[in-house]
Amino acid sequence: MITVLAGGVGAARFLRGLMQVVPPTDITAIVNTADDTVMHGLHISPDLDTVTYTLAGAIDPERGWGLRDESWRAMEALARFVPVRPPRSSAAPTWFNLGDQDLATHFYRTARLAEGASLSEVTGEISHAFGLHVRLLPMCDERVETRVTVVGEGEISFQEYFVQRHHDVPVSAVRFVGADEAVLTGSAARALMGADAIVIAPSNPLVSIGPLRALAGVDTALSARRQSVVAVSPIVGGAALKGPADRMMLELGHEPTVVGVARLYAPIASSLVIDPVDAHLADQVEATGMRAIVVPSVMTTPEISAALARATLRAAGVA
Amino acid sequence: MITVLAGGVGAARFLRGLMQVVPPTDITAIVNTADDTVMHGLHISPDLDTVTYTLAGAIDPERGWGLRDESWRAMEALARFVPVRPPRSSAAPTWFNLGDQDLATHFYRTARLAEGASLSEVTGEISHAFGLHVRLLPMCDERVETRVTVVGEGEISFQEYFVQRHHDVPVSAVRFVGADEAVLTGSAARALMGADAIVIAPSNPLVSIGPLRALAGVDTALSARRQSVVAVSPIVGGAALKGPADRMMLELGHEPTVVGVARLYAPIASSLVIDPVDAHLADQVEATGMRAIVVPSVMTTPEISAALARATLRAAGVA
Numbered sequence: 001m002i003t004v005l006a007g008g009v010g011a012a013r014f015l016r017g018l019m020q021v022v023p024p025t026d027i028t029a030i031v032n033t034a035d036d037t038v039m040h041g042l043h044i045s046p047d048l049d050t051v052t053y054t055l056a057g058a059i060d061p062e063r064g065w066g067l068r069d070e071s072w073r074a075m076e077a078l079a080r081f082v083p084v085r086p087p088r089s090s091a092a093p094t095w096f097n098l099g100d101q102d103l104a105t106h107f108y109r110t111a112r113l114a115e116g117a118s119l120s121e122v123t124g125e126i127s128h129a130f131g132l133h134v135r136l137l138p139m140c141d142e143r144v145e146t147r148v149t150v151v152g153e154g155e156i157s158f159q160e161y162f163v164q165r166h167h168d169v170p171v172s173a174v175r176f177v178g179a180d181e182a183v184l185t186g187s188a189a190r191a192l193m194g195a196d197a198i199v200i201a202p203s204n205p206l207v208s209i210g211p212l213r214a215l216a217g218v219d220t221a222l223s224a225r226r227q228s229v230v231a232v233s234p235i236v237g238g239a240a241l242k243g244p245a246d247r248m249m250l251e252l253g254h255e256p257t258v259v260g261v262a263r264l265y266a267p268i269a270s271s272l273v274i275d276p277v278d279a280h281l282a283d284q285v286e287a288t289g290m291r292a293i294v295v296p297s298v299m300t301t302p303e304i305s306a307a308l309a310r311a312t313l314r315a316a317g318v319a
Numbered sequence: 320m321i322t323v324l325a326g327g328v329g330a331a332r333f334l335r336g337l338m339q340v341v342p343p344t345d346i347t348a349i350v351n352t353a354d355d356t357v358m359h360g361l362h363i364s365p366d367l368d369t370v371t372y373t374l375a376g377a378i379d380p381e382r383g384w385g386l387r388d389e390s391w392r393a394m395e396a397l398a399r400f401v402p403v404r405p406p407r408s409s410a411a412p413t414w415f416n417l418g419d420q421d422l423a424t425h426f427y428r429t430a431r432l433a434e435g436a437s438l439s440e441v442t443g444e445i446s447h448a449f450g451l452h453v454r455l456l457p458m459c460d461e462r463v464e465t466r467v468t469v470v471g472e473g474e475i476s477f478q479e480y481f482v483q484r485h486h487d488v489p490v491s492a493v494r495f496v497g498a499d500e501a502v503l504t505g506s507a508a509r510a511l512m513g514a515d516a517i518v519i520a521p522s523n524p525l526v527s528i529g530p531l532r533a534l535a536g537v538d539t540a541l542s543a544r545r546q547s548v549v550a551v552s553p554i555v556g557g558a559a560l561k562g563p564a565d566r567m568m569l570e571l572g573h574e575p576t577v578v579g580v581a582r583l584y585a586p587i588a589s590s591l592v593i594d595p596v597d598a599h600l601a602d603q604v605e606a607t608g609m610r611a612i613v614v615p616s617v618m619t620t621p622e623i624s625a626a627l628a629r630a631t632l633r634a635a636g637v638a
Contacts, residue, residue, distance in 0.1 A: 038433075039426075039430075040361070040425075040426035040427075040429055040430050041360040041361055041362070041426070041429035041430065041433060042359070042360055042361075042426075043360070067396075071390065071392050071419070073390050073392065073419035073420050074393065074419045074420065074422040074423050074426070075423075076420075076423075077386075077419070077420035077421075077422070077423035077424075078423040078426060078427065080423065080448045080449075081423065081424075081427040081444070081445070081448050083448070084444040084445070084447045084448040085427075085431070085444065086436075086444075089430075089431065089434055089436075090430070090434070091426075091427050091430035091431045091434060092423075092426070092427050092430065093430075100390070100392035100393045100396070100419045101392050101393065101395075101396035102396075103393040103396070103422065104393050104394075104395075104396035104397040104399065104400065104411075105396075105400075106359075107358075107359035107360070107393070107397060107410075107411070108359075108397065108400040108404075108410050108411050110359055110360035111358075111359050111360065111408075111409070111410035111411065111412075112404070112408065112410045114360060115408055115409070115410060117405075117408075125400070125403040125404065125405075126400070126403070128403045129399045129400050129402070129403040130399075
C-alpha cells in the first residue's frame with residue numbers, strides 16, 4: 001500500500017505515473033483541501049478535482065486543470081452582472097473560471113455537504129463517478145483555509161492570490177485558518193500509519209503540503225515513519241515546475257532549490273528525489289540528512305512519470 | 320403608476336403587453352417568491368427570472384422559461400453523479416433543468432444573498448443587468464415555501480410537484496410555509512397603496528397569487544382599494560392557459576372556470592377580465608360581486624396583449 005500526500009497538478013501527474021507501476025487500488029492519496037473555496041455558494045475543491053480529473057483522463061491537457069472539451073457559457077453570462085454589483089460586493093467573480101461541465105462536480109459536492117455528508121464521503125462518491133480506483137481522501141473534513149499576506153496589500157484568500165493575482169505578487173506570510181481545530185481524517189491517519197511507503201508528491205511544500213503538515217500529529221506520524229517517507233522535489237533547476245513554489249519559498253525565507261526543499265522535508269522524510277539538472281546539489285541535500293535520489297522528474301511523458309514513480313518507491317524500500 | 324401582482328409565465332406575458340401601453344417606468348410588479356428553491360446550493364427564483372427574462376426579450380419563446388440560445392452542459396454532466404449518490408440523497412436533481420447561461424443569474428443571486436443583501440436589492444440589480452425599466456419586487460425578503468400535498472404521497476415542494484411530477488398528480492392541500500412570519504416588503508406595500516391601478520395578473524390564483532395574499536395585510540390592503548383592483552382570469556374556457564391552475568382549482572374545491580376565479584377574487588378586486596369564450600359566464604361572474612370585462616385574453620400576439628392591457632387599465636379607471 002502506497003500513500004501519497006498530494007496537492008494539485010504536480011501530485012496528479014505523479015499519481016498518474018504511479019498508477020502505471022502499482023495497482024491503483026494499492027494507492028491512497030491524501031489531498032490538500034486548504035485551497036478549497038466557496039464561489040457562488042458552491043463548494044469548490046481545486047486540488048481534489050485536479051487529481052480526480054487527471055486520474056480519470058478527463059483533465060484538459062493544455063490548461064492542466066478543469067475538464068477537457070469544456071465550455072464556459074455560465075462564466076460568460078456572469079459578466080452581465082459585473083456592472084450592477086455594488087462597489088464592495090465580490091459577487092460575480094469572473095476571474096475564477098468554472099467550466100460548464102466542471103460545475104456539475106461542484107453542484108454535487110455542495111448538495112451532498114448540505115445534506116450532511118462529510119467531504120470524505122462526497123470525495124469517495126465523486127471519484128467513484130469518475131471511475132477512479134485510486135483512493136482519494138481529503139486531508140480533513142473540517143474547513144481549513146489558506147490565507148496569504150501580500151506585501152502592501154494585506155491578507156487575501158489563496159484563490160485570490162493564485163488565480164486573481166496570477167500568483168505574481170510578493171508574499172510575506174501564509175497561514176492556515178482552522179488548521180488548529182481540524183484533524184486528519186481517520187481514513188487518512190490509517191493510510192499514513194499502514195502504508196508500505198509514503199510519498200510526498202512534487203507539490204508546493206508551503207501551500208500544498210504545508211496545510212497537511214499543519215494538522216495535529218501529521219509531522220509526528222511522518223517522522224516516526226521517516227525511513228518509509230520519500231519526497232519528490234517540485235523544484236527543478238531552481239524553478240517550480242508549475243505555480244509559484246519557487247518565488248514563494250524565496251519570499252518566505254527558504255532557498256528556492258532542492259536544498260531548500262530538503263531542509264523543509266528533512267525532519268519527516270528520509271529521501272528526496274531530485275532531477276539530474278540538480279545533481280550538483282546532491283551533496284548539499286544529503287547534508288540536511290536526506291538521501292538524494294537523482295532521477296528525471298519533469299513528467300513530460302508517461303515513461304518518465306513511470307520511471308520517476310518506480311525510483312521513488314525504490315527509495316522508500318518497496319518494489 | 321400601475322402595480323401588478325405577478326406569478327411567472329402568464330404574468331410575464333401580461334406585463335409585456337402592459338409595457339406597450341404605459342411607460343415601463345410607471346409599472347411595478349410584485350412577484351411571487353414562494354416557488355423559490357435551493358438546488359445545488361443555488362438560490363433559484365423561478366417567477367422573478369421568468370418575468371425578468373421575458374421583459375428583457377431574453378426568454379426562450381418555445382419553452383416559456385429560461386434563456387434563449389441556451390445550452391445544458393452542466394445538467395448533462397450532472398447525470399454522472401446520479402449512480403453514485405446514496406439512496407436517500409436528493410443531490411444531482413437532474414429533473415430540474417438549469418441552463419448554463421441561466422446559472423449565472425443564480426450564481427449572482429446566491430452570492431449577493433450570502434453577502435447579506437436582501438432579495439429585493441438583488442432583484443433590483445438583476446433586473447438592472449437585464450436592462451429592465453419595469454420595477455420588479457419580490458413579494459417579501461423572507462423565505463416562504465409553497466408545499467403541496469399530493470394524494471397518496473404526502474407533502475412535497477412546489478418544484479417537486481410542478482417540475483418533477485409535471486403537475487399531473489392530484490393535490491389535496493397547499494400551504495405556504497413561512498408566510499405567517501414574512502411581510503410584504505416596504506416597497507411592495509407602497510406600490511400597492513400608491514398605485515393608480517392594481518392588476519392581478521393571469522397567474523395561478525392558488526399558488527402564484529395565493530402566497531402574496533397569505534402575507535399579513537395584503538388582502539386588507541387590496542380590499543380597501545378594491546375599486547382600483549382588476550384581475551385577469553388565468554382560466555379561459557375552463558382550462559388554464561399554462562400550468563395546472565384548472566386541475567388544482569378543481570382538486571382544492573374551486574370551480575375551474577372564470578366563475579371560480581371570480582369567487583376567489585371578489586373580496587379584493589372589483590373587475591374580472593374574461594375571454595370572449597367565457598362571455599356566457601359573465602352573469603355568473605357578476606353575481607359574485609365583480610364586474611365582468613370581456614376581452615380576448617389569450618396573449619398570442621403583441622396586439623392582443625396590448626389590447627388586453629388597455630382594457631384592464633380602463634376597467635381599473637385609468638387610461
